[in-house]
Structures are given as C-alpha cells and as structure tokens.
Amino acid sequence: MLRYLLMFFLLGLGTRVESHEESGHWSCESESEIRVEAEFKYGVITLDGHTDDWKDIDGSYFPLLPALDPDAENEFKGGKITVKSVHDGRDIFFLLQVDGDYAYSKGESNKCPSVALMFQIGDGASYHNMGGCEEHPTSCTDKSCKGHEVDIMHFSIGSAIPGRLYGGNPLDNRYGNGGDRFGHLVDLYAWNPHCRYLDGIGPPGSANDSSAQNDWKGAWWHSSFTVHSEDESPYADNGKKGTYFFEFSRPLRTMDHLQQDVQFNIGGSSKMSVAFWYPVDGQPWHGSGHYSIYCDWVPIDISVGNSLSGKSVDAASSSSWNVASAFSVILSVAALCVSVFVSYRVFSPKSVSFTPIENNNL
DSSP states (O other), rough: OOHHHHHHHHHHHTTGGGGGGGOOOOOOOOOOTTTEEEEOOOOOOOOSSGGGGGTOOOOOOOOEEEESSGGGGHHHHHHOOOEEEEEEEEEEEEEEEOOOOOOOOOGGGSSSSSEEEEOOOSTOOOOOTTBBOOTTTOOOTTTTTTOOOOEEEEEEGGGOOOOOOOOOOOOHHHHTTTOOOTTTTEEEEETTTTTTETOOOOOOSSOTTOOOOOEEEEEEETOOOSSSSSTTTTSOOTOOOOOEEEEEEEESSSSSOSSSSSOOOOEEEEEEEEEEEOOOOOOOTTTTTOOEEEESSSEEEEOOOOHHHHHHHHHHHHHHHHHHHHHHHHHHHHHHHHHHHHHHHHHOOOOOOOOOGGGSSS
C-alpha cells in the first residue's frame, strides 16, 4: 500500500512541473573551464551544516540563473552560489553556500529555500528536460527510457531543523525506497520531469528493487543563527541577512543495480548540476521555478589527491621509511655480530695444554 501511495504522490508532483518541459530549440554555449573538483581529504568533514571544516577547501562559484530562462538579468539577487566537494575514499561530501535573507515557514516547503543535486547516470541523459526521455508518464519505463537515467537528491527544509541530520534512515530504508519522512531529503531518479520516482519505486512494467535505500545524508544552517538550539532555529525571525549552508554526503559507490544511483570513481569524472529554490518576495516557489548553476551539465572530477596532501603524505611516508630502514640495519648488524660470535664459540677447536709425562706424579 505504501508503495502505491508514494507512486501516486510522485506522479502528482510531476504534474505540477509540467511547464518544465520547454518548447522550442534549446541551446547552451559550453565553457570548458566550468567544473567542480572533489579533493581527497580524509576525516575533515562533519555533517552539521557548519562550514568551519570547509575553510581550507577550494570551491567553484556560479551565478544562479532561472533554469527555464538562463538570462543574466534574471540572476538570483541574493548572490552567487559556492559549490565545494571532497571525498575520503569512501564517501563524497558536498557543501552548497548561497547568500539569502532568512526565510522559513514551518511545514510549508515551498515557502522555504530548497536545493537539489542532479547527476547523469545514462550516457544519453541530458541536463535539459531532466534526462531528456521523450516518453510520457503513461509510457516511460526502464526499457523505453533506457540510457536517460539521472540521479537526484532533493532537500526541502520545511520540516527540517537546522543542524540536524536528515536523509537515509532505518524506518524508510526498510521499505526499500529513497524516502525521508522526517526531513524530506529524498533520493530519486528520473528520465524526464514527469517520470520521477523514489529509488526502489517505478512505474508499472519497470523493475523495482526491494533492497533500494536512501544513500544520502545532509543538514542545513543559516549564518543568522547564533546557537545550536531548536529554541532559536528554525523559528527565528524572517528577513535576517545572512548565508544558507547545505551539507550532504553519500557513499562513492552504492549497491544500486537498476541505474538509479550515479557511481563515482576515484580518478574519474561525472556530470552534475545544482538547483536552488527560493521564495522571492515571500511568494511560494513552484517546481519549475528554480535557479540553476549552469545551462548544461557541469563536470565533477573525483581527485586521486592534490599536490599538497600528496607531498605531505610522501614526506611523512619517506621519513617513517628512513627511520624504519635505519633501525632495521642496526638490528641486522647486531644480529650478524651475535651470529659470528656464537659460531666462533661453537665451532672453534678446543686447545688442550700439553703436560710432559715425567711431570706427572705417580
């Protein structure tokens, strides 16, 4: 029963973003220098919505332009968005940072800021039209839209307390889908704006996976908050100047086998995009009324390691190796000396003093 309710909800959600499917020719001038780098940093990030642990990590800066009309004159007035990423060899982490007056209406997600990450899965999946499959909701399946899969993480903060962790949890994961009943940080896949589903759920005729789960975790914060307390946040006064912070993490590799999760490779590259919704002038946002960092996919490079950390690791390793080598040589020399001494004592001929017989007392 729960599966069908979720499917109904998602199909209903898709009907509200019908205007996302633009008519006419779509063009976007590619800029090769636009990209995000996920550096290798081990054990430095804590998912709490705060940015102290990100201060030494470089970011990429993007203007936020309306996804349906990426014209510079319609840029988000709050300012640019900063996108940072690192990985620790197991998980990949993201930080989204965007200036914006504090806006929050408890339980009303479309009156609160919201963010999404989207990644290419299928080789034919386009940024435009969220995968670009031309099938309709009644005909899209994993077969008819094969190759157009995109992976989506969407976080609506209307029921999420700042600084708390949301996303994958045992209660939702046991149902085998990518939902989040507590904070609406959900794990989805799509073939186009009208064919979007929680991981593990799909339309009739598609393969579903009862072992699917929400692999994402995340938290949010606003710089106008001064304490880590529910008493002040998220029930602070609207309109305060400041900056929004959104932190997320996910394993580089997941157990998905139905083309519903992007799989990151260390040393490889993937394609991503970032969406941002904001209640401009206090007006509720709608599904297709989001801002985006670019009019096409943005490459994200999963770094093996940067030069600084590599030098540090090499230097430390070299120093440790030199000490160990010197100690081993000393032990070897000592062992050799002991072996020579023992061998000499064991195998050297025993000399017996000669005593003339006449000197013996009879």
